[in-house]
Amino acid sequence: MALIKSVRGFTPKVGKDCFLADNAVLIGDTVIGDECSIWFGAILRGDVNSIRIGNRVNIQDGSVLHTLYEKSTIEIGDDVSIGHNVTIHGATIHDGALVGMGSVILDHAVVGEGAIVAAGSVVLSKTVIKPGELWGGTPAKFIKMVDPEQSKEINQKIAKNYLMYSKWYEEE
Template sequence: MALIKSYRGLAPKWGKDCYFSENATIVGDVTMGDECSVWFNAVVRGDVAPITIGNCTNIQDGSCVHVTHETGPTHIGNYVTIGHNVTVHACTIHDNALIGMGSTLLDGCEIGEGSIVAAGALVLQNTKIPAGEIWGGVPAKYIKPVRPGQTDNAKHYVAYSKFYLEEGETEPIKF
């Protein structure tokens, strides 16, 4: 079972049919909608400000979602994909966005609806990415518009999480 921990009296809350891998960590003032998933070694830590996550959003393996004291919370919309090993820090990600593997989003940045942050990108503090654009690089800059269907990954992770939920806990194999 995932590590679910309260902090200063605030405990994580989530909707129905969510999947949290056995070594995911979710701490403090975190609110998630329905059918969300937090995958292996991912951390969602709402200790010094709140984190809100909409429905059908996935936070993939090794990612860290955090906040900044007195700077701001983190807001993540519906059908958002946070790829493997991503750092999301005190920012806003609107619905249907895709955050590519290994990217970093710094305090106060805003990712527009249906936008893509390319793998390995660094989105600097207070950067505003408009809806429907692909940004990449270090620091991240505009690349091109998003094609229709290009950010539909979240629905696949809803299906994957259902397979894991159906599987349930597994007893270790003894040799």
């Protein structure tokens, strides 16, 4: 069973039909929408500020979400995929975005709707990635625009797949 821990008077809230892996950790001021999946070893640490997650979001194995005390929050829209071992620290990720495996997104960065952050990228503080852009590298830089329909198809497919994967665990 996932560890769900209250701190400073805040208790995590989880929407309907969510999958929380046995060793996922949700702490404090963390609110998760419906049909989300929080995978093995993922930590959502809302102890120092708020974490807000939309619907149909998957946060994959080993990812860590945290904020700065009284300075930054995390806001993640709907249909977002956060790859394995991603660190998000006080950033905003808009609807339909994809953050590739091993990426780091720092405080006050913004990832636009349908944008893609390539695996292993480091998105520096206050960086703004516009809708439909592909960014990659260390530090992350603009690579190209992604066809909006192609981006939507890829990102929604991943989000739907993770919803399907989470249902497999209900059967066991």
